[in-house]
Amino acid sequence: MSALRDLLIVCGFLAAGLGWGVWILRILDLRASGRLRHALLAAGLGLGVLGYVPFALGLAGLLRFPVLLAGYLAVLGMGAVGCISFLRHLGEASGEADGWATLRRPSGPSLALVALLVAIVSVTLLAALAPVVGVDELIYRVAAADTYLREGQMLYLPSSQYHQQPQQVQMLQMWGMALGSDSVTQVVQWVMGLLLLIAVVDLARRFMPMVWALLAGAMFYAVSDVIVLSGRASPDLANGLFLGLAGIAWLEWTARGEDRWLLVTGGLAGLFAVGARLPGAYGAIGLAVLVSVAAWRLLRRRPLRALAAGAAVGAVALAVAAPWYVKTWIQTGSPVWPFLQSVFGFRDWTPEAFRYFGGIQERAIGRWLSLGRILAAPWEFTIEPDRFNSGVVGPLLLGGLPLALVFRLPTQLVRVLAFCGILAPLWYASYPRVRAFLGPIALLFVVVAFLLWQLAESTLVPRLAALGVAGLAVAWLAVGLGQTVRAHTEAAKTTLGIESRQQYLIDRLSQADMQFDWLGDYWALNSVLPKGSRLLIYESRGYYLDFGYDRYDLIAKRETDPERLREPAYVEDQVRGLGSDYVLLWPEPRFATGYEPSNWLEVTLHDLCGSRWPIVYQSQTMVACKVAA
């Protein structure tokens, strides 16, 4: 029953987003080429903009159930009017022949691809409806939203280093979470992924037969990050949708030359920027450059006018993102906290601690900006994606794209390549993860599907080559199906009631990709510790605790005289200063960080726990102590 409620809540968001987006496009007097494209662009814009409602309520301290419910009903009502208006004017949308109509009498391969997509999408939906799991999700993606709802406002969380970076999609997820269960956060992502899949097929069917367009969608949906993230709350699929649609809006502009499309392009790039943390700015920067070049070379505008067109995209994106930076400035003194503190002043970090934190990317994936890594990147992303903390993107992109040297691409697909080509280096330089590039990857699969179709049809190679191409596609789709089964079977079984939610969480979170062993302890503490207690925890993941909490290393990373962290009396004062009532540690020190002051602090906390502070809870994985008054 709760699954149905969660699904309905997200359907409500989708309807409201579509309606709001239709209004926005109508105000701009824009009609996309094709009804479905119009609806997709409207839904993307609307869903992104909706996030500002809970954002504003959060800043005003109004994150209460009655307010959020009333707001939901209000936006749904207004959106419904927009939806009705869209349906009423369906026939007016400009566009070409609708290739979707061919699906009324599908060929055998089309039917098989549709069946495969329905199967994968259904399993990922069941997984999305299961309880929340993950790593980032339990650190801040869902955990921060949960804290905001508990406190009734969006507040500064000094021990959460990422929470101040823009989290626009998280706002929508938080809204749904307040009205339903936390699974809504995952279903929101599932819907975003589904919209992106439809956008891929809708773009592809304009250049190739429907069966190849479906193959483009299926090849994209078989990317392991897409499959895994369709059932998780990380916002990458939403961001992929925003950036993919920004590319499609850019195509509309190049095809029609109506500058109002630049507002849509910039708006969607801005939504990508505020959904993808700080590195997401690469989308707006790349699009601003691309628009300038295209205005100059394609539309033959004077250089200054061309630059103005690019600047307009950047300005709109910045305007969309600005509320987040202003909010962060007000709460921390820096618009991009915890970065640029040397300019804006340090808050809750010492320069040394921040220097260590600043090296986190290099420690995770090595020196990715060395010449050797740059040159090897296409191969590594294909064969060894784990070197970039990424899932499997498959061999068809790297193997298939060079076919563009032989087969002439339609103009729009050349522009897709230009869009991806200008974004790729910026993405690689800023945050090279497959999940941060899903929008362009989605569009690249359209190009690859076109090229494979051309190869299959070519008289320059024997028919055997066409069979081989089909074999490669089938192999990749089989991998996608296998990934779906592997990633989501346990979660889907839980949603279907075959496995209990508690058992699922215990089993799933302790597996190798999560390594979260404190869930049982959290549940035990939720029932034994006094309500309203505040905790200091060793784990970075505090979700599933019913208490407010800080992470232990907050004390270390803001300590200007780290040697004092070896002194129990001093550390005790610091713990009390945070208002912590209990401290949660592993039974023995783990020394999990390379930042030594944090390790000294960990030792001192262990010294205090069991001596000055009585142990109130102990298990094989945790010891909890009450901080002496």
Add this chain to the structure above:
Amino acid sequence: MENPREDTPRSRRRLVLWLLVAWLFTVNAAFYWDVVSERAGEVFGDRSSVTRGD
């Protein structure tokens, strides 16, 4: 639909296309070889590669 670039002689186009087809199959072979040989037990992709807390 045949749609080769018109400005390239057909024989050279054919040669380039064969090279590209060889590349396509080589990349696929390398990928599946890696999947089978290096990722035994993780044949369908490494779940831990996504959202590791970075």
